[in-house]
Amino acid sequence: MKTAPKTALIFGIAGQDGSWLAQLLLEHGYSVHGTSRDREASGFTNLRRLGLFERVRLHSAVLTDFRSVVQVIHEVRPSEIYNLAGQSSVGLSFEQPVETLSSTTLGTVNILEAIRFLGIETRFYNASSSECFGNTEKSAADESHPFHPRSPYGVGKAAAYWAVANYRESYNLFACSGILFNHESPLRPSRYVTQKIVRGAADIAERKTDRLQLGQLAIERDWGWAPEYVDAMWRMLNHDQPEDFVIATGEAHPLEEFVNAAFAYFGLDWRSHVEIDAGLLRPSDITHSVGNPQKAKRLLDWQAETKMPAMVHKLIDAEMERRRSSLAMA
Ligand code: NDP
Numbered sequence: 001m002k003t004a005p006k007t008a009l010i011f012g013i014a015g016q017d018g019s020w021l022a023q024l025l026l027e028h029g030y031s032v033h034g035t036s037r038d039r040e041a042s043g044f045t046n047l048r049r050l051g052l053f054e055r056v057r058l059h060s061a062v063l064t065d066f067r068s069v070v071q072v073i074h075e076v077r078p079s080e081i082y083n084l085a086g087q088s089s090v091g092l093s094f095e096q097p098v099e100t101l102s103s104t105t106l107g108t109v110n111i112l113e114a115i116r117f118l119g120i121e122t123r124f125y126n127a128s129s130s131e132c133f134g135n136t137e138k139s140a141a142d143e144s145h146p147f148h149p150r151s152p153y154g155v156g157k158a159a160a161y162w163a164v165a166n167y168r169e170s171y172n173l174f175a176c177s178g179i180l181f182n183h184e185s186p187l188r189p190s191r192y193v194t195q196k197i198v199r200g201a202a203d204i205a206e207r208k209t210d211r212l213q214l215g216q217l218a219i220e221r222d223w224g225w226a227p228e229y230v231d232a233m234w235r236m237l238n239h240d241q242p243e244d245f246v247i248a249t250g251e252a253h254p255l256e257e258f259v260n261a262a263f264a265y266f267g268l269d270w271r272s273h274v275e276i277d278a279g280l281l282r283p284s285d286i287t288h289s290v291g292n293p294q295k296a297k298r299l300l301d302w303q304a305e306t307k308m309p310a311m312v313h314k315l316i317d318a319e320m321e322r323r324r325s326s327l328a329m330a
């Protein structure tokens with residue numbers, strides 16, 4: 001007898017991770033539903049870029065509006081729910097702290113409450129973040145590393161993390177948080193520093209400009225490849241019990257190394273082109289961030305394959321391909 005396909009609901013399907021996750025779940029035979037705050041207004045460029053737009057079912061839902069969250073979960077009756085929505089920029093969170101906190105924290109609690117209210121059997125993944133840890137100078141952060149967030153974004157993610165743990169313990173929900181370190185792909189918007197560097201270096205190589213303004217270069221981050229990280233999310237919900245996991249490469253690299261790799265790809269010396277703009281510095285920033293993904297390797301059989309500098313090269317290859325195809329279409 002053929003079993004019905006599993007149904008997944010992705011809050012924030014239009015984003016970077018939402019689109020990669022939709023691709024992965026379709027490959028696994030899921031029926032995939034996703035939300036955007038306004039389905040009619042969203043261009044779903046990431047889904048279109050991956051050729052998935054016609055293959056998923058889209059709904060409008062605003063995380064901070066309990067009624068809309070209940071309605072979409074009631075309608076879809078998903079066996080798995082992934083919460084990837086919310087204001088996701090650390091930099092912007094200093095300018096929009098209330099919006100950031102409400103979309104990440106209240107949004108997560110609304111989904112947890114909706115699951116309880118509807119009494120449905122489902123598994124819930126929440127997108128937590130390495131930003132909860134703040135600096136990890138003494139040791140790579142594992143699941144027991146203390147939280148010390150350094151931005152409104154990190155504060156919101158930390159509160160949401162504890163809400164998920166509390167609902168799991170209090171109400172026996174299958175709910176877990178993935179504490180993901182930075183992960184990149186060509187679907188990242190240009191306001192993120194990694195895409196800014198990739199596009200800036202490509203513009204300089206194509207002689208469209210000569211300068212690139214950046215903020216703090218001394219920071220160190222643990223960068224991975226987004227399509228691999230969404231696989232970890234899926235593994236968490238298909239593990240035999242709900243647990244939280246750190247997802248990272250386990251390697252810290254200075255931003256300067258990222259910049260150097262991007263410019264070197266084009267045979268350029270970044271020092272001749274990059275200017276430090278004090279206006280781009282954040283009120284407080286994490287200087288060193290690295291994760292310990294051993295638990296994910298042990299229990300989920302997951303580990304990062306794409307690391308620095310291969311990740312930078314993949315980003316640039318994708319950017320150059322995008323430029324070639326938009327030229328061909330012009
Ligand atoms: P994106 O910003 O690409 O996607 C998030 C989606 O959330 C957007 O597409 C948007 O969808 C929706 N959204 C944006 N702002 C708001 C808001 N104020 N209120 C409600 N919804 C909003 O993020 P990613 O895909 O990169 O990340 C997915 C999740 O993982 C996010 O929660 C992020 O914080 C977290 N995360 C990401 C990391 C990374 O390195 N990428 C690292 C660790 C955690 P729409 O406009 O269609 O409503």
